[in-house]
Amino acid sequence: PAAILNASLSSVLGIFLTPWLVSLVVGTGSNGIDLGATLLDLCTLLLLPLVLGQLLRPWLGRFFARHKRYTNIIDKLVILLLVYAAFCNSMVSGMWQQQGRAVLITAFVGSALLLALILWLTTRSARALRLSPADEVAAVFCASKKSLAAGAPMAALIFGAHPGLGLILLPIMIYHPLQLIVCSIMAEHYASRPALLTTSLVSAQ
Template sequence: MQLLKQLKRLVTDWFLCGMILATVLAYFFPHFGARGGTLHADTVVNIGVFAVFFLHGVNLSSEQIRHGMKNWKLHLMVQGFTFIVFPLIWVVANQLVGQYIPPALMLGFFYLCALPSTISSSVALTGSAFGNVPAAILNASLSSVLGIFITPWLCSLAVGSGQGGIDLGSTLVDLCSMLLLPLVLGQLVRPLLGKWFARYKRYTSVVDKLVILLLVYAAFCDSMISGLWQQQGDGVLITAVVGVALLLALILTLTTRTARALRFNHADHVAAVFCATKKSLAAGAPMAALIFHGNAALGLILLPIMIYHPLQLIVCSVMAEGYLHHYKAHQAALAQ
């Protein structure tokens, strides 16, 4: 029943519908949003990305982050899963099935595994299940900042650097100027404008999602013009869905068992599982445009994170309800 409720909510989610619409529009109108097209997507996207990360900086509470810095075991687990365990899972999978999967899609799976955690859904789900919210804020925020440096470095290991690969130095400069700089500027103006922006936070989240949709549209336009989708066929979508589902199931199993092995209390267990399994489409789409700049396969590279994003929300929302029920039952037993 709870699963059906989450599926219904997802079907009516305008952002998910927007991602589907963006891919459909790219199929019918690829030249409009492609590189050098009428939309001038490169320029528009760069402006949008800068604005989005500035807003993230304004809304990032340094007080809550400082409050959540105490539990080092929890922090190590979350960051370890985000940037070490996920990529190692890909390494094993690549050895086992990499030869049967299109290279661009396999790179997309690696990019998914190399991404930082997401802030909003990690914190929201942790809070809904009576988890350790300050720790969730700290880990999700720390992951986002670390990801600016670690994600492109990991990608350079997979793709290679220099000619034909990723120019790591240039990529880091671009990421710092487009992501880190606006984030720092947002923090600097937070004491002056933080309360004003907080009043309109629901509108700033809309801007965030619209920029992601624009990125998805532009990426798929480039892929359509290159003939990539025509070459791959429908099987690539099925492969992506199955692969993402298996990855999410495995990582949820590993994080849950690790949290139990570390004997976390309920609050820390919830924060650990939800933060360590999340991957950020909000950071992933802008970073992909910078890391894989000019790559015609960008649409295919983004496909796994586009599938992982809604799937993680469905599954973790159901889990949050289960955690909440368990917490209330435990509290009721203690009160008797």
């Protein structure tokens, strides 16, 4: 329950916090983003389907559960098309030819350092608060969760037809699979802890 609550809450809060943080960097008005219109568009695209899905779950939940394989495929295809379109626009505008390899290296190193920092902080915080192992796992994995499922639509709405949209999406495109790989390794480590404890107890007896 804690994992589901935190993952859902971070996605909902991101709808409101992301455009506000972007407005602090690029500004608002004619030279920046229209904060009110952007928030409305994000709520329509991301928040409204979530609310409607929860309201319709008693009637449609079983149907989608039976066809979960196909709904997951459609979900991934939509995200893939958004990212593909963004990179095509960047390629046509010559953005990648102008930036070179340095941008790729910087984005990868920056994403890796950010992920390492978040995982270290959440792990230390969970142990300092003396959380149970199950709560520690939920805290560590949920705090590092950043998905293309929310990031790609947000970037497309906030920056629109900006020629550098592919470049804007690059960090989260690196961060997302990197997080999956690192967290899968950590999951194996967490899963082995009870086994190690049992083995130690048997050896002691």
